[in-house]
Amino acid sequence: MAATSLLETTDEAVAGIEDGSTILVGGFGLAGMPFDLIDALIRQGAKDLTIVANNAGNAEVGLAALLKAGRVRKILCSFPRQVDSYVFDELYRDGKIELEVVPQGNLAERMRAAGAGIGAFFCPTAVGTPLAEGKEQRTIDGREYILEYPIKGDYALISAHQSDRMGNLVYRKTARNFGPVMATAAATTIVQVDEIVETGTLDPEAVVTPSIYVDRVVQVEARHYTVQGAR
Amino acid sequence: MTTPTVSEHLDRGPLSMDELAEVIARDIPAGSFVNLGIGQPTKIADHLPAELGVVLHTENGMLGMGRKAEGDEVDADLTNAGKVPVIETPGCSYFHHADSFAMMRGGHLDVCVLGAFQVSATGDLANWSTGKPGDIPAVGGAMDLALGAKDVFVMMTLFTKSGDAKLIEACTMPLTGVGCVSRIYTDYGVFDLSPQGASVRETYGISVAELAERLPITLL
Numbered sequence: 001m002a003a004t005s006l007l008e009t010t011d012e013a014v015a016g017i018e019d020g021s022t023i024l025v026g027g028f029g030l031a032g033m034p035f036d037l038i039d040a041l042i043r044q045g046a047k048d049l050t051i052v053a054n055n056a057g058n059a060e061v062g063l064a065a066l067l068k069a070g071r072v073r074k075i076l077c078s079f080p081r082q083v084d085s086y087v088f089d090e091l092y093r094d095g096k097i098e099l100e101v102v103p104q105g106n107l108a109e110r111m112r113a114a115g116a117g118i119g120a121f122f123c124p125t126a127v128g129t130p131l132a133e134g135k136e137q138r139t140i141d142g143r144e145y146i147l148e149y150p151i152k153g154d155y156a157l158i159s160a161h162q163s164d165r166m167g168n169l170v171y172r173k174t175a176r177n178f179g180p181v182m183a184t185a186a187a188t189t190i191v192q193v194d195e196i197v198e199t200g201t202l203d204p205e206a207v208v209t210p211s212i213y214v215d216r217v218v219q220v221e222a223r224h225y226t227v228q229g230a231r
Numbered sequence: 232m233t234t235p236t237v238s239e240h241l242d243r244g245p246l247s248m249d250e251l252a253e254v255i256a257r258d259i260p261a262g263s264f265v266n267l268g269i270g271q272p273t274k275i276a277d278h279l280p281a282e283l284g285v286v287l288h289t290e291n292g293m294l295g296m297g298r299k300a301e302g303d304e305v306d307a308d309l310t311n312a313g314k315v316p317v318i319e320t321p322g323c324s325y326f327h328h329a330d331s332f333a334m335m336r337g338g339h340l341d342v343c344v345l346g347a348f349q350v351s352a353t354g355d356l357a358n359w360s361t362g363k364p365g366d367i368p369a370v371g372g373a374m375d376l377a378l379g380a381k382d383v384f385v386m387m388t389l390f391t392k393s394g395d396a397k398l399i400e401a402c403t404m405p406l407t408g409v410g411c412v413s414r415i416y417t418d419y420g421v422f423d424l425s426p427q428g429a430s431v432r433e434t435y436g437i438s439v440a441e442l443a444e445r446l447p448i449t450l451l
Contacts (some may be wrong), residue, residue: 105332
């Protein structure tokens with residue numbers, strides 16, 4: 001794989017994303033959501049997308065705006081229903097979007113497995129629940145486990161705090177969430193950062209995502225939102 | 232059969248949710264790593280003094296989570312599992328989602344306190360879906376948390392608003408986990424659960440005998 005590309009605009013960063021792609025989208029609620037890359041993806045026009053994300057959008061920004069634009073065929077997430085997920089709720093009730101609910105830890109671990117070259121793994125989460133129906137179960141050392149398969153993305157859209165010019169990433173606080181795992185699990189990882197710094201200025205001990213996982217980086221004006229009505 | 236160690240608090244009514252939070256906090260060992268579920272269990276944090284050294288875990292990637300952020304402290308990059316802005320405490324750390332859930336699943340957390348719709352006498356938990364048609368399913372971290380600590384406690388009212396018991400023989404709602412709850416804290420009393428069934432530890436505003444009458448299970 002070639003060196004990480006540093007791009008001038010978010011439009012360049014999302015260029016070439018094909019209709020029908022599976023896209024891993026970072027963020028937990030609105031913390032860590034790559035708002036600018038998603039806005040660029042809406043302009044870019046790719047449709048019939050499968051989205052993998054923890055939530056199904058908040059209010060009408062970021063992922064919710066992509067859903068509202070009618071570009072998403074299916075979403076895999078752990079927690080679609082939130083105080084401000086009305087865009088998703090309506091699409092779902094109208095049968096306009098397919099939903100696969102995945103326990104949050106399995107969502108993360110299935111992407112980790114994809115990035116780590118693991119073919120499948122046995123996990124105790126969801127044993128005996130409706131979310132284990134139809135899945136292979138095995139007793140190992142007296143405990144029950146369910147067979148889970150990796151989730152691989154064609155693209156990952158994530159946000160980080162800083163990148164150096166090689167694409168080494170550091171994150172900020174709980175906005176890190178799914179970013180490092182998604183970066184490993186996609187064929188092409190696209191990152192928006194608050195700041196691009198000179199190579200050699202990030203403490204190598206503090207780098208969270210090494211540049212090998214990063215394909216495209218674009219610097220954006222930091223935009224932050226909090227979930228309204230969260231309690 | 233009533234064991235002599237049950238303490239009946241008959242000079243008072245059932246516990247309020249704040250009092251219940253205080254009762255649970257009393258049972259959280261000093262220095263333990265604890266996850267408090269979204270909703271009522273977050274109240275427990277108000278009753279854990281800093282000198283106890285309890286470290287709070289939040290599923291979205293942090294140990295050492297502090298209280299809710301106020302005013303200028305609000306930072307959109309720092310929230311709890313309910314997406315509410317919070318603050319750091321000295322010695323806190325951040326990690327990604329796969330690590331956060333490996334920490335639960337791997338049995339590294341000491342205590343997890345969750346809310347519940349229903350719990351069975353043998354510790355089955357139902358807390359993610361009412362199973363009503365038209366409800367949008369959303370599980371979040373509930374199934375991971377249900378087996379995510381050495382001790383999984385439930386904090387809930389013992390009866391629904393219409394008076395139905397929530398501690399029952401077998402859950403009628405979709406399960407979150409099987410045999411995963413070891414103790415439940417309710418407004419009327421505290422119960423230990425095991426594969427053999429439920430036993431009472433203490434009661435509030437009700438006698439063990441009355442409790443046994445109002446619950447559809449046989450207490451050990």
